[in-house]
Amino acid sequence: MATRWYQPYIGVKNRGINPEGFHVSQIKFYIVLIPLAGLMLLPIIYIFSSAFKPPEELFAYPPPLIVTNPTMKNFNDLFSILSTSGIPVSRYLFNSILITLVTVAASIIISSAAAYALSKKQFRLKQTLFVVNNVALMFVPIAVTIPRFLIVENLNLLDTFWVHVLPVLAMPVGLFLLKQFIDGIPDEVIEAAQIDGASDLHIYWRIILPMIQPALATIAILTFQAAWNNADTSTTYINNESLRTLAFYLTTLTSTTATGADAVAGQGVAAAAALIMFVPNLIIFIFLQSQVMSTMSRSGLK
Amino acid sequence: MNWRRFFPREISLRAREALYGYGFILLWVIGFLLFALIPLTETFRFSLNQVAVTATEINLDFVEWANYSRALLTDPNFIELLIGYAVETLVSVPIVLIFAMIIALFLNLKFPLKSLFRVIFFLPIVITSGPVIRELTAQGAASAPGISTIPAVVEFLTQLPRALRSPVEYLLTSFILILWFSGVQILIYLASLQKIDKSIYEAAAMDGASSWEIFWKIILPALSGVTIVNAIYTIVILSHFSENKVIRYIYDQTYDVRGGIGYASAMAFIYFGVMLAILVTVYLLLTRWGKRNTK
Numbered sequence: 001m002a003t004r005w006y007q008p009y010i011g012v013k014n015r016g017i018n019p020e021g022f023h024v025s026q027i028k029f030y031i032v033l034i035p036l037a038g039l040m041l042l043p044i045i046y047i048f049s050s051a052f053k054p055p056e057e058l059f060a061y062p063p064p065l066i067v068t069n070p071t072m073k074n075f076n077d078l079f080s081i082l083s084t085s086g087i088p089v090s091r092y093l094f095n096s097i098l099i100t101l102v103t104v105a106a107s108i109i110i111s112s113a114a115a116y117a118l119s120k121k122q123f124r125l126k127q128t129l130f131v132v133n134n135v136a137l138m139f140v141p142i143a144v145t146i147p148r149f150l151i152v153e154n155l156n157l158l159d160t161f162w163v164h165v166l167p168v169l170a171m172p173v174g175l176f177l178l179k180q181f182i183d184g185i186p187d188e189v190i191e192a193a194q195i196d197g198a199s200d201l202h203i204y205w206r207i208i209l210p211m212i213q214p215a216l217a218t219i220a221i222l223t224f225q226a227a228w229n230n231a232d233t234s235t236t237y238i239n240n241e242s243l244r245t246l247a248f249y250l251t252t253l254t255s256t257t258a259t260g261a262d263a264v265a266g267q268g269v270a271a272a273a274a275l276i277m278f279v280p281n282l283i284i285f286i287f288l289q290s291q292v293m294s295t296m297s298r299s300g301l302k
Numbered sequence: 303m304n305w306r307r308f309f310p311r312e313i314s315l316r317a318r319e320a321l322y323g324y325g326f327i328l329l330w331v332i333g334f335l336l337f338a339l340i341p342l343t344e345t346f347r348f349s350l351n352q353v354a355v356t357a358t359e360i361n362l363d364f365v366e367w368a369n370y371s372r373a374l375l376t377d378p379n380f381i382e383l384l385i386g387y388a389v390e391t392l393v394s395v396p397i398v399l400i401f402a403m404i405i406a407l408f409l410n411l412k413f414p415l416k417s418l419f420r421v422i423f424f425l426p427i428v429i430t431s432g433p434v435i436r437e438l439t440a441q442g443a444a445s446a447p448g449i450s451t452i453p454a455v456v457e458f459l460t461q462l463p464r465a466l467r468s469p470v471e472y473l474l475t476s477f478i479l480i481l482w483f484s485g486v487q488i489l490i491y492l493a494s495l496q497k498i499d500k501s502i503y504e505a506a507a508m509d510g511a512s513s514w515e516i517f518w519k520i521i522l523p524a525l526s527g528v529t530i531v532n533a534i535y536t537i538v539i540l541s542h543f544s545e546n547k548v549i550r551y552i553y554d555q556t557y558d559v560r561g562g563i564g565y566a567s568a569m570a571f572i573y574f575g576v577m578l579a580i581l582v583t584v585y586l587l588l589t590r591w592g593k594r595n596t597k
Contacts, residue, residue, distance in 0.1 A: 026413045026414075029408055029411065029413050030413075032408060033405075033408055033419050036405070036423075036481075037419060037422040037423065039478055039481060040422050040423055040425055040426055040481070040482070041422060041425070042478070043426075043429045043482070044425065044429070110329050110330050110333065111330065113326045113327065113329070113330070114326065114327045114329075114330035114331075116326055117322075117323045117324070117325075117326035117327040118327065121319060121320070121322060121323030121326065122316070122319050122320065122323065123319070123320035123323035123324060124320065125324075126323070129327065129331070132334075132339070133334070134534075135578075136334070136338045136339065136342065137538055138538060138541070138574060138577050138578060138581065139338075139342060139570070139574055140541070140542065140549055140552065140570050140573060140574065141542065142549060142552065142553050142556070142570075143345050143552065143566065143567060143570030143571075143574075144338070144341035144342060144344075144345050145556075146344075146345075146348070146556075146563055147340070147341035147342075147344030147345055147348070148337060148341040150344070150360075151336060151337065151340060151341060155336075166333065166336075166337065167337045169333045169337075170330060170333035170334040170337055170338050172334075172338070173535070173538065173539075175330070176534070176535070177486075177490075177531075177535070180490075180528075180531045181493075184493075184494070184497065200322045200326070204326070214489070214493060218427070218486060218489060221427055221428065222427070225428065278428075281428045282428060284428075285425065285427070285428045289421050289424060292424065292489065
């Protein structure tokens with residue numbers, strides 16, 4: 001039955017729970033959801049309008065939500081700084097894209113494989129490993145910066161491409177969420193596959209991964225952001241300018257100008273840079289959200 | 303060479319199962335050891351020492367628990383920040399959970415534009431990490447400081463008992479921020495709501511259960527397991543939030559002359575302990591509640 005926005009005749013089908021089309025009784029959903037949805041959209045609106053604000057609006061208090069006199073000045077300032085940079089910006093951009101892609105792909109495969117083992121395989125260290133992961137989950141990342149630096153140094157990873165990728169891969173939150181999702185898959189599904197002669201790799205690749213697709217997409221979005229916005233790695237482990245990322249470059253840009261004489265222009269440039277950094281996050285989100293939403297109902301036995 | 307003894311052609315099913323298990327988890331374990339567990343133990347060692355970094359090496363001077371006692375007994379800011387963090391977390395977690403559950407219940411119903419709303423409520427996932435939230439907090443847009451200066455609110459706050467004042471004020475000023483943290487939680491609730499078999503609702507409706515009763519007797523018990531997952535996730539995300547005051551303080555102390563790495567490491571461990579205590583409390587409360595529910 002095709003879902004229509006509005007049905008003039010509300011028949012038997014539309015009474016009771018779960019009417020097919022629009023029903024007057026549904027207005028209460030919108031009354032609750034629309035204002036809350038507005039709240040959720042606020043920051044996005046804000047970040048977009050901030051980037052186009054002239055200085056006097058940027059410094060107004062309380063900050064206005066919507067820009068009244070949009071200007072391209074912030075972007076012009078940003079691009080004029082970019083064009084005078086010693087290393088072409090495309091270099092940073094390329095680094096960021098490559099690092100982000102490799103990190104997202106690798107961390108999804110590693111975390112989901114580990115989550116599958118922790119959830120569905122039987123071996124002795126299983127419980128211990130999960131507990132250890134949960135403990136690590138709680139530890140503040142900044143506290144381990146210095147020991148981590150020493151390890152990276154000992155592994156001769158300083159000033160290499162891999163230092164951007166490797167330390168981010170073991171993502172405890174990702175493993176935790178993925179394991180919870182895999183726990184929700186009934187054992188019968190896996191047993192059925194085993195009886196049909198599927199190997200472990202087959203089960204992992206053809207059954208587990210498709211069934212936890214919403215969780216995978218969620219983790220992908222989270223990892224993407226962590227990798228894309230990561231400026232710390234470039235600061236801590238990289239001395240070679242041509243191996244640094246866009247996130248790092250944009251933060252140096254805005255922080256140096258903000259302390260200088262033209263702090264006012266710095267704020268504008270920062271707002272423009274924040275928008276440029278944010279747009280890929282939004283694109284990835286829009287790109288992956290259908291994965292998150294559409295397959296959710298499929299996981300489970302009927 | 304009797305190599306067969308070491309590599310028998312047929313190994314038992316259980317051993318093979320374990321072998322595959324380790325195989326799947328191996329890469330993760332290596333990464334985890336190198337970049338999480340070893341640094342963690344190193345940090346603990348640092349926290350027992352006075353650490354001085356020179357150009358070539360790191361000098362450790364063993365001071366036993368001095369860093370810890372300094373953080374707990376003499377530092378004027380740390381304890382206050384820690385208590386603030388604990389109160390804020392304990393206030394935020396129930397709000398995030400209840401909000402996420404209500405929104406998930408709504409989004410699980412059928413109505414036009416449902417999928418659009420789902421996307422919008424999941425959207426905060428791209429806000430709370432990354433440049434957006436930094437920009438927002440930097441400009442003071444994430445909280446509503448104006449609220450706590452409205453005369454009626456001031457009046458209301460001063461009438462509250464002292465212990466309640468700061469949590470309520472936090473609630474009023476950061477309500478929006480708390481809601482932004484519920485994207486993933488809504489998703490997790492929604493996923494488990496969709497696993498409830500529709501025929502259970504039908505059966506309950508046949509037996510004359512109202513939707514209120516269906517919620518309390520069917521939906522809520524079905525959600526009690528994921529509520530624990532959501533609670534843990536919320537606490538961890540709130541505690542690792544980059545604008546968190548305790549984290550900022552620890553970070554500042556790391557590179558401060560009077561602080562130092564050893565001192566910051568000790569504070570990180572105390573923070574970790576407090577977080578663990580909150581987590582265990584919430585976990586125990588929720589499991590007890592879950593057990594009572596399923597009875």
